[in-house]
Amino acid sequence: MENLVSLSGFPEGDLEATIVENFVVSTLQRTFELHGFARLSTRAVEPVKELLAKGETSKEIYLLRRLQEDPVRAAQSKKQLGLHFDLTVPFARYVRENAGRLDFPFKRYQIQKVWRGERPQDGRFREFIQADIDVVGDGTLPFAYEVEVALVMADALAALPIPEAxxxxxxxxxxxxxxxxxxxxxxxxxxxxxxxxxxxxxxxxxxxxxxxxxxxxxxxxxxxxxxxxxxxxxxxxxxxxxxxxxxxxxxxxxxxxxxxxxxxxxxxxxxxxxxxxxxxxxxxxxxxxxxxxAGHADLGSICSGGRYDSLVRQGKRTFPGVGLSIGVSRLVSRMLSASMVSVSRKVPTVVLVAVTDEEARPDSIAVAEALRERGIACDVAPEAQKFGKQIKFADKRGIPYVWFPLTGEVKDIRTGEQVAADPGTWMPPAVDLHPEVRPA
Amino acid sequence: MENLVSLSGFPEGDLEATIVENFVVSTLQRTFELHGFARLSTRAVEPVKELLAKGETSKEIYLLRRLQEDPVRAAQSKKQLGLHFDLTVPFARYVRENAGRLDFPFKRYQIQKVWRGERPQDGRFREFIQADIDVVGDGTLPFAYEVEVALVMADALAALPIPEAxxxxxxxxxxxxxxxxxxxxxxxxxxxxxxxxxxxxxxxxxxxxxxxxxxxxxxxxxxxxxxxxxxxxxxxxxxxxxxxxxxxxxxxxxxxxxxxxxxxxxxxxxxxxxxxxxxxxxxxxxxxxxxxxAGHADLGSICSGGRYDSLVRQGKRTFPGVGLSIGVSRLVSRMLSASMVSVSRKVPTVVLVAVTDEEARPDSIAVAEALRERGIACDVAPEAQKFGKQIKFADKRGIPYVWFPLTGEVKDIRTGEQVAADPGTWMPPAVDLHPEVRPA
Structure with missing residues (x-):
């Protein structure tokens, strides 16, 4: 379970790391939605003048150019596009553009990748996921929201298998x-x-x-x-x-x-x-x-933000807001490197259905279809090899059960226990339907 | 429910369109996982030489340059990066780099944004989501997978509220x-x-x-x-x-x-x-x-792919594969424009807890906390306005219930029915806990 880095600053998770990342994202999502935050996604790309309007962060921006475009002319273009470096700037732009159709106070969350051309050191990435919540009002925003966003993030972080935040x-x-x-x-x-x-x-x-x-x-x-x-x-x-x-x-x-x-x-x-x-x-x-x-002060702040009164303007109207942003990739990266969690298996598959011989493959497929019908993820063995090899196939992937259509039995390959089973009613007795992320 | 386009080729959904997009993504995801495909995410960025290796698509690529970098030198750099234009090229690269740690046949799905610098016409976007499944073998790949991927996609598309695919x-x-x-x-x-x-x-x-x-x-x-x-x-x-x-x-x-x-x-x-x-x-x-x-031939192919024998190579080893890719954004865009679906509400909130007066706000917060404890998404009214205004606040957002802590009653604002309720046990009788996407 680790990040693979073939390009400095752009880590990619292996299958287990990807499961942890998705677990973190969906846990945050659940907490945000319980508090009435609606999901929003903005494009990854903004006009450069939008990205630079906030000042100060110019060195971090990635600019875009189509391969066929002249590099110098592209660089001089007023329409040049860049990748967003956070989710606050795009959100401010979205609110300004769509103020007429939004209901204020507007509560939204956004979980997306952002890019920064920074030197990839000190655990800083060039591509990473942020999870933001913001509440924005029209003209005014009650102070109560400055309390609420802090508590939402406290709940979101408490729901993760990490030390106390x-x-x-x-x-x-x-x-x-x-x-x-x-x-x-x-x-x-x-x-x-x-x-x-x-x-x-x-x-x-x-x-x-x-x-x-x-x-x-x-x-x-x-x-x-x-x-x-x-x-x-x-x-x-x-x-x-x-x-x-x-x-x-x-x-x-x-x-x-x-x-x-x-x-x-x-x-x-x-x-x-x-x-x-x-x-x-x-x-x-x-x-x-x-x-x-707790115990990870060296990681720096993993969730930051504040109240802003005039970040979002439209003519004379201002839209004061308050928001916080979690650095998901940095947090997940530490969860992996500090072994804070384990993953029950690396594939969604609960059952490998063995194939007795190629002639009998339809029998295996029928078992798999019946199990899937009831929400149990299945694989059918790719080849009618010896059963020992088919069990090994499951074992290597962490698939807990192997089904033998010939005898109508299913084997828990971790315990060796094998029982007769009906694909129309059997449920895995001691295993989750989805790979589980557990505190280590 | 629509896409908002302030930058040509880069549409952004409103809240309802975002719900539809997420519904499509999670439906695909569920089907892919039922068939044993494991989720993978690759970085958005690849070295340009990797992107150009497949030939033919060069005109579509977006190249990256840091704002501080000289445009001409950046364009000449052998290390120049670009945004991926599909998920096949990054997957091929990922398999090649990590062949030693993967279990073959390797089944993965990937649902991510891709970018193409194409002219944004004919419903083509410059930024869009693709959902890919691929199976890759080491040296050989049984023909059965060419059948399987087609059926997985048939099931995935059949699970969506769209005409027959x-x-x-x-x-x-x-x-x-x-x-x-x-x-x-x-x-x-x-x-x-x-x-x-x-x-x-x-x-x-x-x-x-x-x-x-x-x-x-x-x-x-x-x-x-x-x-x-x-x-x-x-x-x-x-x-x-x-x-x-x-x-x-x-x-x-x-x-x-x-x-x-x-x-x-x-x-x-x-x-x-x-x-x-x-x-x-x-x-x-x-x-x-x-x-x-059916009935949308003008949309073109919304799910395409094929068998490839030598896309992925590592020295003398080849990794034959077969895969299919759904154009999620194009499909969702048509689902919206052709009104194929409706969304039950645009926010996750099930209950707005009214505030009698600011002094009594803690009572409202206590109700909200008790409901959230049981998975019911809540908002507390931002201000202790007249109840009529608070009901309007809920109505505008499509929030179905308003809770009055003073009387301990909850009102279904669609029917007007108001009943005494205990926040520790009440469940919304006729509403889903999450916004629902329904065939129109």
Whole structure:
């Protein structure tokens, strides 16, 4: 069970890894739908100007050109297309284009491949699956959705056979208001520096802030703020000590604490504050989210997002939204490499129907048809070899049962038990109809 | 229920169209798995040399370049990547690379997007979903699989709410052997001309064959052969009249008739011969397949493929295979435009839990959590508006039930019936837990 990599950055699962990936996808899907999110699929391709509108991510984009097109003219074309690098940009475009036909608040999920031309290192892929949920309103969006999306993702991750996931939250208004109170105009700069805390450490962050011209006491306060985390009371108490105050900060703290109190009431401990969380993208305006898996902090955040007020615009109308995105491929890749799960078998087949001799193949086919009729996946042996070889055929693939039409018996090749059976009524006694993914 | 097209050739479904597409995909998937085909996913990207190795299709390919890369240097690079234009080429590459770890005969299905830079006309898309099944052997592959794949696809198409599908078959050895007997060396030329019968008519085909230097009586015989179709006896009788004979032709006719007899025994009428079927791709060596849907001949073949003996090679080893591919997007697009199906609702939500006032929101959340616990998809109203407005919220989305926590009652808003209910035990009496796709 592993990813096969013949082209760097573009892993492909073997059959068992594919089963795990599909299991993760359908588990997420089930949770999203239980919460009323409708499935949407957007095209993989966007006009380049759409992809670049968000700024900052330009280096990651794959551009397209038809083989017959002139490379230089294609590169200059205003109509040039590229592959989407996330599912937020296409969703924003879809909402803008179809605002007239959507019902707001609009709740959708999307599970699709995305592509980034990044260097394929540190477990980063160039092609990978993301699973996104977003809620978008028309003009306004109640704060309650900032709570809901976090809890939906907490439930979705809890349904997977992985260690406990903790959603870490902050609020852009907290950082914004904190900076305002300290007289810092360059909030973006502060966020960008804070975002590097893991990479360059507190001293590195302080040095960067000095370069940005921040005052020493402001740098010290920001460093202290970045240490604050936990529940609502820790946030309030931690900030009180710093004696920093502004209307935006108060608003941000109130929202953050409301989120923490509500999530703690409904899913105790699943959502915690971490005031150093910045998130790279500048369109976030409220809650921002990251997610850690216990014992796998090195994996980075596997589920991130935030509230955005004006990512989606159409003339004077704005469509504020909030969403989170799970890095499915990265998560699955770790589930495989850390052996978090096992798969009961690598093919859907439950029964191999043996063939006595080629003349009698129709008898085997009849058994297979009868079993399939009742939802039992079957294979008919490709050749009328000796039964030992036919059993080996099943064994190699992990097919648990072999059926012998001549004697009307079915054998559990794992236990050796063989019983008389009727293909019109028999059900596999101790095996799932579909390959099962189990916690290892 | 429709496809939205803001970028020519790249349609996107609305919520209902997305439900139909997913229904088609999961129905195909279920049939494929019942027949023991294992799911595989390959990357969307292949080295260009891999994509061009099959020849002929070069004009369709989308090439990739990172935004920061120089367009000319990227175009000259031997490592340049492109998007796959079908699922056969990536599968052949996957088998070649992983031959050592696969169990042969290897049965897999693949349902993925593919891309073609074609002019987006005649219902052709530039991005679309294909669903492929293939069986590949190591060195040899029993003829029985040429029968099996046709029947699997017949079952898969019969499970969809579409008019009756007929799989039309021919055998390359028939055309090959027929040409040999007529003294025609350019079998490829004959196939290419026959393939245009629909487009340019019998006179056009004859003119083309004349240009290729075929003798008049050979052209006449080929034209007569192209008229033959039906069951095994029609094929044998039709060919007998023409008095053409060669060992390859006999082998081809025997295979073709064996296929027709076996499929007629198991799925009467689902598979018919049509000797004019050529298929564009030159790697086919045995049975070739196309599929028509009753009353939708203008759609062209929605499920095509064939037997190939040496598409997959690794050194001296060859891996003969046989496979068929359904054009899922084209089929779904027609299902939508011809109103073949209806969808029971456009969101997964079964129940909207109303909110009496914001103070009482936790009561509504508790009801929703209890229902979700038992697999019933719920939404909680975003705002504590008047109940009339909350009912309208549900109605617009097609959500069938509204729950009122204050009175502990649930209302079927389609009938107006309102009953007392316990969220721990209630089940929706007359509605599916998931949106249902029904024949229209």
């Amino acid at each position: 903790t959603i870490l939250v902050n609020n852009r208004k907290v950082v914004q208001g904190f900076c305002e109170a300290l007289g810092i105009d360059d909030v973006e700069g502060a966020l960008r520096s804070l975002d590097k805390l893991d990479k360059i450490g507190p001293d590195g962050v302080a040095a960067e802030m000095r370069e940005l011209g921040f005052a020493e006491d402001a740098i010290a306060k920001l460093a202290q703020m970045a240490q604050i985390g936990g529940g609502a009371s820790e946030v309030r108490e931690g900030l009180a000590v710093l004696e920093v105050d502004s209307p935006t900060l108060r608003e941000g703290v109130d929202e953050l604490c409301a989120l923490l109190e509500e999530t703690d009431r409904r899913r105790p401990g699943r959502v915690r504050a971490q005031l150093r969380i910045a998130r790279g993208l500048d369109y976030y305006t409220g809650t921002v989210y990251e997610t850690e898996i | 007929t799989i039309l078959v021919n055998n390359r050895k028939v055309v090959q052997g027929f040409c040999e007997a007529l003294g025609i060396d350019d079998v490829e030329g004959a196939l290419r001309s026959l393939d245009k019968l629909d487009k340019i008519g019998p006179d056009g085909v004859a003119a083309e064959m004349r240009e290729l230097g075929f003798a008049e009586d050979a052209i006449a015989k080929l034209a007569q052969m192209a008229q033959i179709g039906g069951g095994a006896s029609e094929v044998r009788e039709g060919l007998a009249v023409l008095e053409v004979d060669s060992p390859t032709l006999r082998e081809g006719v025997d295979e073709l008739c064996a296929l027709l007899e076996e499929t007629d025994r198991r799925r009467p009428g689902r598979v018919r011969a049509q000797l004019r079927i050529a298929r564009g791709l030159d790697y086919y060596t045995g049975t070739v397949y196309e599929t028509e849907i």
